[in-house]
Amino acid sequence: MNMYKRIIVAVSAALFTLLALLAAIITDLYDREFPQAIGSDSRLTISFKESSFSISEAFSKLEELDTRLKLGLVKVAPDLAKEGDGKIFAMLNDGTLPDAFTWFNGNDTGQIVGKDQLANSYPDGLYLVTGSTDRLGELEDTLRDAGVDVSRRDASILDSLVFVVQEKGFTTVILASLVLISSLALFWLSVRARGRALRVLGGSPTKRILMQDLTAFGGALFISAGTVAIVAAGYVGVFHGWMYVSVFLKVLISLQVIVIAISLFVAFIMSASTWPSAAMLATRQPTVKSLRSMAILIQALTFVLVVATVAPAWSAYQHSSAKAAEMAQWKRLADQVSIVFATDNDEMDHTEAMIGNMVKDAESIQSVALSYTFTKEMWPSVDFGEYSAVSFVNQRWLDLITLGEQQQIVEPISHHNISEDLVHEVQEQINILSREGHPKNLLEQLIFFQPVKDSQLPVAQGGGGEVSTLEMMSYSLSFPRCMKPLMILP
DSSP, X not given: OHHHHHHHHHHHHHHHHHHHHHHHHHHHHHHHHSOGGGTOOEEEEEEOTTSSOOHHHHHHHHHHHHHHHTOOEEEEEEOTTSSSSOEEEEESSOOSOOSEEEOTTSSOEEEEEOGGGGTTSOSOEEEEEOSOOTTHHHHHHHXXXXXXXXXXXEOOHHHHHHHHHHSHHHHHHHHHHHHHHHHHHHHHHHHXXXXXXXXXXXXXXXXXXXXXXXXXXXXXXXXXXXXXXHHHHHHHHHHTOGGGHHHHHHHHHHHHHHHHHHHHHHHHHHHHHTOOOHHHHHTTOOTTGGGHHHHHHHHHHHHHHHHHHHHHHHHHHHHHHHHXXXXXXXXXXXXXXXXXXXXXXXXXXXXXXXXXXXXXXXXXXXXXXXXXXXXXXXXXXXXXXXXXXXXEEOHHHHHHHHTTOSSOOEEEEOGGGSOHHHHHHHHHHHHHHSOTTOOTTHHHHOEEEEEOTTOOEEEXXXXXXXXXXXXXXXXXXXXXXXXXXXXXXX
C-alpha cells in the first residue's frame, strides 16, 4: 500500500508544481499593479477635468494632501526618454523610496524620480500609494468635494486570482487538474477495493471505511502539497526576493486548498457510489467492477477536454499572431504627439498657419507620420459602408504601417467605387482643411486606400472644438486606436 501512496504523492506533486507556476503568474500580475518593492497597497486614478483647478494648483493640492496625510503618492508617467512603453514613477514629495526597483519577474526596472520630472505633465492619471492608507479616504473626500474624479483600488490577491482563473486558458488548466486528481481518486479506490470489500464482510461500519479511504488519500495529497509549497517558496525567496513569499504562498495555498477540497469531495462521491453490494459479494464478482462506470466517465471527460481545447488553442494562436502584428505597428508609431490648444476666433488663422508650417517642416525631413480620422459619430448623416472611419494620412504614416509586412495590408481603390455620399463629405472636408490657392480639382489628386480583408490599422482620431461662453475654441488630436478606415493620401 505504501508504494501506491508514493505514486499518488509523485503524481500530485506534478499537479501542485503546475499550480505553483500558476501562482507565480498571479503573483507577477499582482506585483505589476501594486509593486511590492515600494510598498504599494492602493492605487488611485485621478481626473481634474471637471474641476476648477489649474495644472499647477492641482499638483500643489496633491502635494499638500500627500504631506499632511503621509500617503507617499507616486505618479506613474510615461518615460519619454526611452523608446517603447517604459514608465517612470515620480514622487510628489521627498521620501525614502529607492532610486530604482524591480518587479517580481526581475526583467524590468522602475525608476523613481522627483516631482521636477512632472514639470510638463498633466495632473490627471494613475497614482500609487506607497505610504499609510489609514487616511486615504480623507483624500478621496477632499478631492471629490472639489469636483475631482477619484477612483480607488486596493490590493487584493483574491481579485488577481479570480481574474486569472476566469481566463479561458487558465480555466482549462484548472479543469484538467481536477480531472487528473479525479483519476488519482479512482486509482486509489481501485487499489483499496479488495480490502474495502473484506472490511464490509467483516462488519466494519460504513462511516469508518469511508473515513479511512478519505484520510489516507487526503494525507497523501497534503504531504505532496506541503512539500511543493515549501520548495516553491524557497525558490521564490532566493531568486525573486523574500518580500514576494507571502503573496506567493497565499495564492498557492488558496489554489491547493481548492483542488484538495474538490478532490476529497470527488473521492467521497466515488466511494459512496461504488460501494460493494451484497449481490456482488455473494456472486464473487471482481471488486473493481463497480468502478467501471466511473472510469468510463473520467475517460469521456478527458476526451471532451482535449477536444474542447483544440479550438481555443488555435484561436489563441491566431489572436496572438494578430496581436503581435498590431503591437509591431504600435511600436513603429510609439513617438506620438497629442496637440491640445485653445484660442479665440481672431487668432485661429494665425495658429493654423503655425501648425501647418510645423507639420510641413517635419514632413520635409520624413520625421512625422500623420493621420487625422473622422468616425461615424462625427459624420452621423453619412453612410460609411464597409468602413469604420475616414482617415487623412501622409506618406510617412503609410510607409511605417506597411514596413516589414510580408503581405499587403492596404490596397488602392478608386474614389469612383465609393458611395457618392461619402465622396461628397470628403470633398467638403477638403474644402475646409485646404488653404487658399489650392486647385479646385484637388479631389482628383488624392489617392484612396483601404485595408485588405479584416485588417485594422492604428489611426489618430481628430476632433473639432466647441465654442464656450468666452468664445474660446479648443482643438485636439486624440491618441490612436485600431480601426478599418478609408485612407486618403494627399
